[in-house]
Amino acid sequence: DNTSSTEPKVRRRGVHSISTSLSSSPVVPLLPPFRKYDTDENQQFIQNVQQNRVPVEFRRLDSQNKPVSVSIVLDDRRSRDYPVEQWQTQQLQQQHQEKLSSFGGTGNTLGGGGGGRTTTSNKNVNNTKKEGFLATILDLFRIVWNLLVLAWRRRNQAFVPLQKHVVDPQKPTTNISLRMKQGRGQVVLFNTDHTVQDVRRYCQIELLLLGSGSTNESSSAIHNNQSEVVEFELLAGFPPKAIPDTTMTSTGQSQSNSQSLKDAGLLNSAIDVRFLSTTEEKRCR
Numbered sequence: 001d002n003t004s005s006t007e008p009k010v011r012r013r014g015v016h017s018i019s020t021s022l023s024s025s026p027v028v029p030l031l032p033p034f035r036k037y038d039t040d041e042n043q044q045f046i047q048n049v050q051q052n053r054v055p056v057e058f059r060r061l062d063s064q065n066k067p068v069s070v071s072i073v074l075d076d077r078r079s080r081d082y083p084v085e086q087w088q089t090q091q092l093q094q095q096h097q098e099k100l101s102s103f104g105g106t107g108n109t110l111g112g113g114g115g116g117r118t119t120t121s122n123k124n125v126n127n128t129k130k131e132g133f134l135a136t137i138l139d140l141f142r143i144v145w146n147l148l149v150l151a152w153r154r155r156n157q158a159f160v161p162l163q164k165h166v167v168d169p170q171k172p173t174t175n176i177s178l179r180m181k182q183g184r185g186q187v188v189l190f191n192t193d194h195t196v197q198d199v200r201r202y203c204q205i206e207l208l209l210l211g212s213g214s215t216n217e218s219s220s221a222i223h224n225n226q227s228e229v230v231e232f233e234l235l236a237g238f239p240p241k242a243i244p245d246t247t248m249t250s251t252g253q254s255q256s257n258s259q260s261l262k263d264a265g266l267l268n269s270a271i272d273v274r275f276l277s278t279t280e281e282k283r284c285r
Contacts, residue, residue, distance in 0.1 A: 031087045049074070153245075162205055165198040167191055174261060177270040180206060196243060196264055197257035199234065203273050207232060235272040243271075 035042040048055045049072065060068040167173060172192045176199065179185045188202060234243040243264070245257070261267055 031083065031090055034082050034084065034087065162201075162208070164202055164205060165190065165194055174267040176261070176266065176268075178203065178206075179270070179272045180210065181273065181275045184210070190261055192262045192267060193260050195257060196234075196259055196261070196266070199261070199266075199271065200257065203232060203234070207273070207275070231276040233274050233276060235274055236266060236269050240272055 035045070037043065037046070045055045045057070054070045054072070058070050058072070060070070062068050167189050168191055174190055174192050176188050176190055177185065178188055178199075180203070190198065233245070235241060236243055243266075
C-alpha cells in the first residue's frame with residue numbers, strides 16, 4: 001500500500017504495521033495484483049524497498065517538477081497464502097462497475113465545476129425531442145399544403161372565365177350531348193382538341209343562366225351571377241361514372257381538366273350534369 005501527498009505534514013519513517021488500521025476499518029481493501037518473485041520487474045521492486053528507495057511506479061513529481069515524498073508501509077504476510085479468489089472477485093466487480101459507467105456518459109461530482117457536460121441518456125432524450133419536433137413540423141406542413149391546394153381548386157371553380165369555347169370549322173369536330181338539370185338537354189359542338197375544362201366552363205355558364213332565370217347570354221347577366229359558386233359534376237359512360245375533377249401536378253397544372261376530349265374518350269358522348277346541392281355531396285366530390 002502507498003499514500004502520497006504534495007505537502008505532507010509529518011513524514012513517517014521506518015517500517016510500520018497496518019494490521020491495526022485494517023482491523024478497525026469496515027471497508028475491504030482492494031487487493032493489489034499478485035506478484036511473482038521470478039520476474040525482473042518484481043525483483044527490482046523488492047530490491048528498491050529493501051534499499052529504502054521509492055520504487056519507480058510510486059515516483060511522482062509535483063507542479064514544480066519536484067519529487068513528491070512517498071511513505072511505504074509494509075505488512076509481513078508471508079505466513080498466509082495470497083487470496084486469489086478474493087482478488088478475482090474484486091476484478092470482476094471492478095469490470096462490472098466500468099461497464100456500468102460506460103453507459104452513463106460523463107458528469108460532474110458534487111461541488112465540481114458546472115460545465116455544459118451532459119450524460120448519454122440526456123443526449124438520447126434530446127435527440128428524441130428533436131425527432132418529435134421535426135415530425136410535428138412536417139405534419140403541419142402537409143396540412144398547410146393540403147389547405148392551399150383546396151383553396152386553389154375552390155378559386156378556380158369560383159372564378160371560371162365565363163366565356164364559351166369557339167369552334168374552329170377547319171379542325172375535326174364532335175357532338176357532346178349535355179343533360180342539364182330540370183330535364184333540359186342540348187347537343188353542343190366542340191372540336192376534338194377542346195379540353196374537359198371547356199366542357200365544364202360551358203356547363204358553368206349554362207347553370208348560371210338557369211339560376212338567374214335568363215336565357216340571354218349577355219355579359220351583364222353572367223356578370224351578376226359570377227359571385228355565385230355553382231358546384232356540379234360530370235358523369236359519362238354506362239353505368240355513369242364521374243369525370244375526375246381538377247388535380248394538381250408537381251408543376252401546378254391541372255391534370256384531368258387539361259385532357260382533350262379525344263384523350264379523355266368523350267367524343268360523341270352523352271354527359272350528365274349533376275348539380276351538387278347538399279354539403280355532403282360537395283364533400284364527397
